[in-house]
Amino acid sequence: MRALLSTAPGGPETLVLDELPDPMAGAGQVVVAVKACAINYPDVLIIEDKYQFKPQRPFAPGGEIAGVVDSVGDGVTEWQVGDRVIGMVGHGGLVEKVVVEAAKLYKLPDGRSFAEGAALLxxxxxxxxxxxxxxxxxxxxxxxxxxxxxxxxxxxxxxxxxxxxxxxxxxxxxxxxxxxxxxxxxxxxxxxxxxxxxxxxxxxxxxxxxxxxxxxxxxxxxxxxxxxxxxxxxxxxxxxxxxxxxxxxxxxxxxxxxxxxxxxxxxxxxxxAFAARDPRANAAHIDHLFRLWAEGKIAPRVTETFAFEDGGHAIAKMAARAAIGKLVVNVAA
CATH class of the missing domain: 3.90.180.10 (Medium-chain alcohol dehydrogenases, catalytic domain)
Known part of the structure; x- marks a missing residue:
């Protein structure tokens, strides 16, 4: 699979589009075929080693994704291959396939695009x-x-x-x-x-x-x-x-x-940290968000999309504080 990787500390220009082995879902996990990945300010910091978490390189930036369930691991009953989902991965979202804990995924509502879904959480x-x-x-x-x-x-x-x-x-x-x-x-x-x-x-x-x-x-x-x-x-x-x-x-x-x-x-x-310490309260908040979304009281504003190979440009625009609303990278059609 293709992945947009940080191989050394630096700005968006240091990112490299490369090939990685396809991931495998372990027990309680799901492999998501990523369709869209939203860009946020932590992506600017994490590739420069200025974020509170410093992943081992090489790694892909990109913290929130939307896509389709590609495979499920042992013990996963709530998701099936083909389900449309959104989720937070912290980093690692600018890849064609990513492993996510099944409990950390949410159903992308019918009628909502992958770009909108990636821009919500x-x-x-x-x-x-x-x-x-x-x-x-x-x-x-x-x-x-x-x-x-x-x-x-x-x-x-x-x-x-x-x-x-x-x-x-x-x-x-x-x-x-x-x-x-x-x-x-x-x-x-x-x-x-x-x-x-x-x-x-x-x-x-x-x-x-x-x-x-x-x-x-x-x-x-x-x-x-x-x-x-x-x-x-x-x-x-x-x-x-x-x-x-x-x-x-x-x-x-x-x-x-x-x-x-x-x-x-x-x-x-x-x-x-709140979501990790109190997952029940966080889940209640996210349920509330889905209700507000359905009622039209909130709506992710995706103002610009980028091709997968141009993901670094999205991070550069975020770094320049030039973005209005959300920037999303289209990883796959």
Whole structure:
């Protein structure tokens, strides 16, 4: 089978399309013939050895896949050859066939494309865990979403609206603001590209505060980090929750006096660890997502697809923070 492999630490240009032996399903496992693989920011980091997990090389990036069951291992009764499925693999998705634990697969609903299916789990499961378990988002709350036109940003807008919040989307361009509005954002903020000096940081904080209203934000969803974090926290409301989701703009350092003055919480969001530690709660969240998807309240926005051999281009676009919505690699027809 073909696989897009990382053979040495580096950027997307270091990836090599090569041949590997077809995998075999062990007990409790399924081999999935991959049709589509979504690209996410961890794929940028993992090939540079900057992610929290460092797989042994050679390995394929790509954490979420959609495809067709190719074979099943001993003891697997819930899946049959030919079933359409989606699943999270952490890494290893940019291959023609991949082994997945049977319990970690979900049925791709009829009428949904493989590209849509590949784009669902990571962004929406991360976000529903963030908003409900860590942010305690409720009807009538006000939420600020940074990086709101990316995959997790658009998921946060949609889920925030589904849960009855007022959502303010912060983005870096008019095109991204339009995407955020289309996803349901009540208001948008255009911010400049970091780094910021002290005056620029204060000005951004005032932008956030103006859009958030006098009471400030109940929840701030931050998948960006960097110099955007402190202005965001300055706009948080009393006992608000600042959700730490990711750091494509760099790992921020916050003045902790702000948390005292606002009596607010800084909450880490690590969906992968949550799913491993509490699989039952995670499964309930994913069931909830499928219901919202069926009701039309959420919909993965696949804005660009790439041929298998061009998978590195998708990762490069993600690294440049140029993506709107989800980027998907079509591994097979």
């Amino acid at each position: 990571l962004t929406y499961a991360t976000t529903i865990h963030a908003l409900l378990d860590r942010g305690h988002l409720k009807q009538g709350h006000t939420m600020l979403v940074l990086g709101a036109a990316g995959g997790v940003g658009l998921a946060a807008i949609e889920l925030g609206k589904a849960f009855g919040a007022r959502v303010v989307a912060a983005v870096s361009s008019d095109e991204k603001a339009a995407a955020a509005k289309q996803a349901g954002a009540d208001d948008t903020i255009l911010y400049a590209r970091a780094p910021f000096d002290r005056d620029q940081s204060k000005a951004l904080a005032e932008q956030f505060k103006s859009a958030g209203g006098k009471a400030g934000y109940d929840v701030i969803y931050d998948p960006v980090g960097g110099d955007y974090a402190e202005p965001a926290v300055r706009s948080i409301g009393w006992e608000g929750r600042y959700l730490v989701v990711g750091f494509p703009a760099g790992i921020p350092k916050l003045p902790l006096n702000l948390t005292l003055l606002k009596s607010c919480d800084v909450c880490g969001v690590f969906w992968g």
